[in-house]
Amino acid sequence: MLLSNFMITRVKEMVIFLVLLYIASSSAVVVGKQSNPFPGEELQVEAKLRLLNKPFVKSIQSEDGDIIDCVDLYKQPALDHPLLKNHSIRISPSFDPTNGDSSTPLILNYSLPFSQVWRRSGSCPDGTIPIRRVLKHHLLNASSLERYGKKNTNVITKRDFRMLEHTFAVGIENYHTAAALITAGYSYIGAKADINVWNPRVEADDEYSTAQIWLRNGPFNNSDSIEFGWIVNPSVYGDRQTRLFIYWTNDSGKSTGCFDLLCPGFVQVNKDILLGGTIYPTSAFHGQQYHISLEVVRDFDQNVWWLISSTDNIMIGYWPCDIFSYLYNIAVIVEWGGDVYSPRMHQEPHTATAMGSSNFASDHWSFACFIHQPRIKDYSMTYKYPYPSFPFTPDVNCYSGENYAETLFTEPLFYFGGPGRNLYCP
Known part of the structure; x- marks a missing residue:
């Protein structure tokens, strides 16, 4: 049954309020530094490197500067998690990944799947997984050894919570802004999309820019979140590659979680895809477009969330549900779009870190970054267009989002992005 205009308005208000809460609870501060270690810190750095870098079967020097270690599948970081000490690794899901998928094939002209640079230099043998080696300069560029690879949370007071409804116009915290298509209020057990790939400018080492999918559940300031897509993040990777x-x-990043495999949690099973690996090529203005097709879906028989490269149904790995509280069963909010982090988000001058392609959403095909065929899966076990869903773009002078269809009565693309600092975003 179609929703009335009144109901749609109320749902939209609910979505916006819930998203404000979740963004507040999962906001992050990453403050980079450029310095040489003092004598005591040198020992701490070496100890941290030994903790992060697992013994490897084979090592690959990639032409992009990364060193990739092929680590035994059963000696990967995930198994150091206290809840996974006796975990039996799942090699494949209990379901057919194509079963119940009602989405249509990719119909965009000149949009091609992604590749990774490291594969030009070699491959990992069977029974291993590729892990990007952490080097000393990566740690020295982070805000702290303890927080390397993590997001630092911003604590929100009770007064801030009461004022959330009134701070929508300027954002509810000072470090992040998003331009996202959002759906909420139902039980979601899967999400997917094709994410257009670009290489946006990131102005400072302590900033980053992403294009991604989020799945969330949990109460204000203590929520569970799964995120995946592409990122430019100098403080973690030491460069500005996509x-x-x-x-x-x-727990909203207060003490748990991390990017990629930089802490125990995510179990990787694929030997050919590198988490944290450079994507090539990236899209060009008025030229060839590239995308990554990613999916997360709940496997109730195995009690995990599978991460899938959905172009060819490659199982990358999974998050065991035991490491979550509120995402143990379902997500209640799903988002598709871009996120920019900067300590200077609402200062003057505003950061010039770009989102997406660096162009605003209104520039559309081959100029603005896009999300193609966003889908959610519910208990019907069928992928569907998220309805109702709404663009969420709090800083429209700096970054924007727009659902736009070239032809009437066809499914829109969700375009998003922006340059950050400009004439109207000083």
Whole structure:
């Protein structure tokens, strides 16, 4: 049954309020530094490197500067998690990944799937997984050794909570802004999309820009989140290349979770896809477009959330549900779009870190970044267009989002992005 205009308005208000809460609870501060370690810190850095870098079967020097270690599948970081000490690794899901998928094939002209640079230099043997080696300069560029690979949370007071409804116009916190298509209020057990790939400018080492999908559940300021897509993040990777990433937390990032495999949690099973690996090529203005097709879906028989490269149904790995509280069963909010983090988000001058392609959403095809065929899966076990769903763009002078269809009565693309600092975003 179609929703009335009144009901749609109320749902939209509910979605916006819920999203404000979740963004507040999962906001992050990443403050980079450029310095040489003092004598005591040198020992701490070496100890941290030994903790992060697992013994490897084979090592690959990638032409993009990364060193990739092929680590035994059964000696990967995930199994250090206290809840996974006796975990039996799942190699494949209990379901057919194509079963119940009602989405149509990719219909965009000149949009091609992604590749990764490291594969030009070699491959990992069977029974291993590729892990990007953490080097000393990566740690020295982070805000702290303890927070390397994590997001630092911003604590929100009770007074802030009461004022959330009144701070929508300027954003509810000072470090992030998003331009996203959002759906909420139902039980979601899967989400997917094709995410257009670009290489936006990131102005400072302590800033980052993403294009991604979020799945969330949990109460204000203590929520669970799964995130995946592409990112430019100098504070984690030490450069400004576009990279495939994942992220998770079960407490809004206060003490748990991380990017990629930089802490125990995510179990990787694929030997050919590198989390944190450079994506190539990236899209060009008025030229060839590239995308990544990613999906997360709940496997109730195995009690995990599978991450899938849905172009060819490659199982990358999974998050065991045991590491979550509120995402143990379902998500209640799903988002598709872009996120920019900067300590200077609402200062003057505003950061010039770009989102998406760096162009505003209104520039459309081959100029603005897009989400193609966003889908949610519910208990019907069928992928559907998210309805109702709404663009969420709090800083419209800096970054924007728009659902736009070239032809009437066809499914829109969700375009998003922006340059950050400009004439109207000083």
